[in-house]
Amino acid sequence: MDLIQLQRQLVDYRTSLYHEGFLDEQFTQLQSLQDENNPDFVVEVVSLFFEDSERLLNELSKALEQQIIDFKRMDAQVHQLKGSSSSIGAHRVQKLCIVFRNYCEVHNVEGCLKCLQQVKHEYGIIKTKLESMFQLEQQILNAGGSIPV
Amino acid sequence: MVLAESGFSSPRNDAFPAGLRVLVVDDDPTWLKILEKMLKKCSYEVTTCCLAREALNLLRERKDGYDIVISDVNMPDMDGFKLLEHVGLEMDLPVIMMSVDGETSRVMKGVQHGACDYLLKPIRMKELRNIWQHVFRKKIHEVRDIESLEGFESIQMTRSGYDLFDDGHFLSGDDTTSGRKRKDADNKHDDRELSDPSSTKKARVVWTVDLHQKFVKAVNQIGFDKVGPKKILDLMNVPWLTRENVASHLQKYRLYLSRLQKESDIKNSFIGMKHSDLPSKDSTASFGPHKAMNMIPDDVPNGTYSFSASNSLAQNVDLKGQGDLKGITSAPVAEPKGALSIDIHDSHEANSTQMSFDHSLGSVDSAVSFASFNSTTPLQYPWTEIPEIQFKQECEPLHLENGFSQLPLPGPSMIENEANRSRIEVKPLLDESRSNFVEHLGPVGAEDLFPIQSKSQSLNNQVFDLISATKSSMKTQDVGLNYLADSEFALRNLNASGVGVPLATLSEDLQICWLQGDCYPMNYGLQDLECSTYDNPALMAETPFHLYDVLR
Numbered sequence: 172m173d174l175i176q177l178q179r180q181l182v183d184y185r186t187s188l189y190h191e192g193f194l195d196e197q198f199t200q201l202q203s204l205q206d207e208n209n210p211d212f213v214v215e216v217v218s219l220f221f222e223d224s225e226r227l228l229n230e231l232s233k234a235l236e237q238q239i240i241d242f243k244r245m246d247a248q249v250h251q252l253k254g255s256s257s258s259i260g261a262h263r264v265q266k267l268c269i270v271f272r273n274y275c276e277v278h279n280v281e282g283c284l285k286c287l288q289q290v291k292h293e294y295g296i297i298k299t300k301l302e303s304m305f306q307l308e309q310q311i312l313n314a315g316g317s318i319p320v
Numbered sequence: 321m322v323l324a325e326s327g328f329s330s331p332r333n334d335a336f337p338a339g340l341r342v343l344v345v346d347d348d349p350t351w352l353k354i355l356e357k358m359l360k361k362c363s364y365e366v367t368t369c370c371l372a373r374e375a376l377n378l379l380r381e382r383k384d385g386y387d388i389v390i391s392d393v394n395m396p397d398m399d400g401f402k403l404l405e406h407v408g409l410e411m412d413l414p415v416i417m418m419s420v421d422g423e424t425s426r427v428m429k430g431v432q433h434g435a436c437d438y439l440l441k442p443i444r445m446k447e448l449r450n451i452w453q454h455v456f457r458k459k460i461h462e463v464r465d466i467e468s469l470e471g472f473e474s475i476q477m478t479r480s481g482y483d484l485f486d487d488g489h490f491l492s493g494d495d496t497t498s499g500r501k502r503k504d505a506d507n508k509h510d511d512r513e514l515s516d517p518s519s520t521k522k523a524r525v526v527w528t529v530d531l532h533q534k535f536v537k538a539v540n541q542i543g544f545d546k547v548g549p550k551k552i553l554d555l556m557n558v559p560w561l562t563r564e565n566v567a568s569h570l571q572k573y574r575l576y577l578s579r580l581q582k583e584s585d586i587k588n589s590f591i592g593m594k595h596s597d598l599p600s601k602d603s604t605a606s607f608g609p610h611k612a613m614n615m616i617p618d619d620v621p622n623g624t625y626s627f628s629a630s631n632s633l634a635q636n637v638d639l640k641g642q643g644d645l646k647g648i649t650s651a652p653v654a655e656p657k658g659a660l661s662i663d664i665h666d667s668h669e670a671n672s673t674q675m676s677f678d679h680s681l682g683s684v685d686s687a688v689s690f691a692s693f694n695s696t697t698p699l700q701y702p703w704t705e706i707p708e709i710q711f712k713q714e715c716e717p718l719h720l721e722n723g724f725s726q727l728p729l730p731g732p733s734m735i736e737n738e739a740n741r742s743r744i745e746v747k748p749l750l751d752e753s754r755s756n757f758v759e760h761l762g763p764v765g766a767e768d769l770f771p772i773q774s775k776s777q778s779l780n781n782q783v784f785d786l787i788s789a790t791k792s793s794m795k796t797q798d799v800g801l802n803y804l805a806d807s808e809f810a811l812r813n814l815n816a817s818g819v820g821v822p823l824a825t826l827s828e829d830l831q832i833c834w835l836q837g838d839c840y841p842m843n844y845g846l847q848d849l850e851c852s853t854y855d856n857p858a859l860m861a862e863t864p865f866h867l868y869d870v871l872r
Contacts, residue, residue, distance in 0.1 A: 197442040204357045204445075212357060219350045250394060251348065254420040257442045258350040 174316040181307045182319050188304070193297050197260030202320070217301055220259045224294055227252045231287055235280070245283065246275040252290070263293045337452030338363040345375040345391040345403065346418070351441065355390065355448070362449050372398035379411050386413060387455045390439075393419040393426065401433045408434040414454040418443060432582055527569060534558065535569060 172180070188194045205212040227248050234245045253268035267290045274282030308318050342364045346352045352368050359366040367386070369375040372395050379386060389407050393400035404415045417430040420441040430438040436454040439447055527535070538555035539547050549567035556566070 200442070200444065201354065204354070204361065209357060216350055216353050219353060223349060247394065250421065254348050254392075254394075254441055255350050257420050258348065258354055260442070 174311065174314045177307065177311045177314060178316060178319050181304065181311060184300075184304055184307065188300055192262050193300060195260040195262040197257065199260070201259060214305055217259055217305075220255055220261070221298060223255050224252060224264075227255070228287075228291055228294065231290075235284055235287060240278075240280060240283075242275045242278050242283075246272055249275060261294075261297050264290060264297060267293055335363075337455070340364045340388065340452050340455060341367070341386045342451070343367045343369060343375060343378065343386045343389045345369045345372060345389065345395070345400075347371070347392065347395045351392070351418075355443065358443070358445050358448050361445065371395070372400070372403040375403065376406055376410075379407060379413070383411060386411075388414050388416065388451055390416045390418060390451070393417050393421070393430065401429060404430070404433045404435055412458075414458050416451060416454065432579070531556075531558065531561075532569075535566070535573075539570075539573070 185194075189198075201213050201216055209215075230248055231245060231252075234241060234248070249268050249271045253265055253272070256262075256264040256268065267286060271283065271286035271290060274286055311318060340362075342359050344352060344355050344359065344366060346355065346368075347370050349370065352370060356366050356368050367378065369378060372391070375389070375391070379389070391400050391403055395403070400417060400419075404417060407413055407415050414436040415434065416437040416439060417435040418439045418441055419426060422440040427438045436458075437451070534556045535552060538552040541555055542548075542551050547570065549563050549570055552570065553561060553563050553566045
């Protein structure tokens with residue numbers, strides 16, 4: 172695929188992520204922060220997000236496997252996840268966290284379990300999509316082109 | 321993880337706000353990175369930190385190293401609100417809170433604790449660009465406060481003492497933050513006369529205990545809800561006092577009260593604090609001296625204190641368990657009043673004295689005094705009432721941690737409780753302060769010493785300096801007494817001296833009271849004072865309040 176096509180593909184892909192609600196304008200903000208001083212800023216931030224989220228999701232899974240569930244702690248963790256996802260604009264994940272917190276508040280185990288599943292699912296999707304997008308960007312750069320804004 | 325953007329340098333005034341030194345505290349690594357980048361793009365100097373404790377260490381290490389702090393509300397090692405209070409009390413820096421949670425109650429809490437702003441995540445660049453206004457505003461207020469607070473008496477203070485006040489530190493040669501701020505303010509506001517007190521032409525109002533008592537009495541007579549500066553002024557019948565003086569003092573008082581109320585709410589949950597602790601202390605000793613002191617007589621109207629009014633401010637004043645608070649109320653009343661001046665300083669964030677609201681000392685502890693007020697007891701001044709009251713409930717509210725809690729100082733019991741809580745923080749102070757404190761008081765004169773006000777950051781710093789700088793010399797006891805003028809302290813000292821009650825407890829208590837977080841070295845004096853004689857009730861009666869004003 173030639174450079175122009177790659178670039179167009181990237182733009183389309185990115186646009187679809189916004190349209191489908193996977194990303195929100197916070198992601199755009201992130202991109203605007205990237206500059207010559209930090210050429211890999213977005214990738215770095217998103218990587219931090221992946222690390223943090225995976226850690227939190229693991230902890231949440233463990234928490235729900237316990238005999239006695241510590242809802243307060245779980246709520247704090249979901250809150251963290253919410254904050255984290257808001258940082259890169261992972262919109263769907265963020266929205267789910269709100270629902271998740273509600274279940275925590277009322278100590279609804281079933282609800283929490285369901286939410287956790289959904290969050291994991293959405294997280295998986297956004298992770299895959301962002302990774303694909305970064306790959307596309309890399310291809311463009313490798314082909315000597317620049318990333319369209 | 322602390323990543324310093326660059327060395328610590330003073331902000332370049334000419335390029336302001338570029339170079340603004342920001343400390344960002346957030347346990348979320350993603351946000352920390354983003355905020356760092358955003359702030360750098362605003363040409364600010366950024367230091368990041370993912371732990372609250374670490375942030376506090378950084379701030380303490382370099383009191384002048386930062387201009388503003390931005391912190392997340394939810395952090396694993398320390399509640400963001402608590403950090404907020406600490407920063408407000410110790411360093412008197414503007415603090416901006418952040419959270420992904422935008423519930424009104426949370427935002428409200430932030431404001432109550434003294435946040436100068438509350439940002440919702442996701443945060444935009446444009447929101448960060450304007451944070452410099454908080455720094456600037458604070459500086460302006462400081463200047464204004466310093467000017468308006470000076471009173472005749474302060475001019476009479478020894479030059480060194482006065483200078484200390486102005487510079488925000490007693491006897492120490494360090495340039496405290498307040499001192500620096502003043503200088504900065506001077507730079508920025510050359511038209512203001514902030515320098516040498518002796519050269520000041522403006523009359524400075526020093527809110528002495530007597531004056532404050534008159535004020536409180538007037539307020540109570542009018543009714544807190546209907547109070548207004550003009551009315552108070554008329555009732556007070558103090559010819560040289562201006563309406564403006566009263567207005568500013570009233571503002572501080574209100575803030576103080578509401579903070580206390582909040583604290584009491586919080587404290588409610590802690591009800592059950594040990595009142596017990598101070599058995600002998602309070603009871604006797606304190607009373608003796610108090611009488612001598614000319615403390616606010618019982619005619620201080622109790623009920624009116626608006627604690628109820630404050631309650632309205634406080635929102636959730638939850639006095640539930642406070643029935644016994646009575647005693648406490650008295651104590652705090654006395655204290656707070658003084659304190660109020662400090663805190664209530666400009667309703668805004670800035671002043672160092674702000675103890676009150678902006679730096680919500682109150683978040684947790686401050687409730688104490690309030691609680692007591694609400695509960696029932698008339699606000700008597702601590703010194704009069706103390707004997708019986710307080711200690712009942714007070715304990716809780718007093719968390720010294722909040723700083724304000726101290727105000728109530730009501731009973732040793734309170735202090736103890738407080739002490740228990742803040743013991744950790746207090747202790748260090750105590751050690752160094754003891755001797756220092758006393759010493760310092762000597763030269764400066766009791767009045768100057770009112771460290772109690774510490775509410776304000778500067779004050780605290782000053783006190784610290786003061787304390788550490790001075791050597792203990794018992795002779796300064798009276799000074800100490802003055803120092804202690806605050807109800808509690810007075811009590812304590814009195815107890816100590818008169819009754820022979822071991823001061824240790826008192827000092828601890830005092831420590832606690834004053835210590836809001838880490839910066840109140842109240843104890844210092846007390847311990848040393850133990851042996852000394854408290855034969856200067858008069859001393860005690862003075863100043864505490866005016867100290868507040870003077871300081872900031």
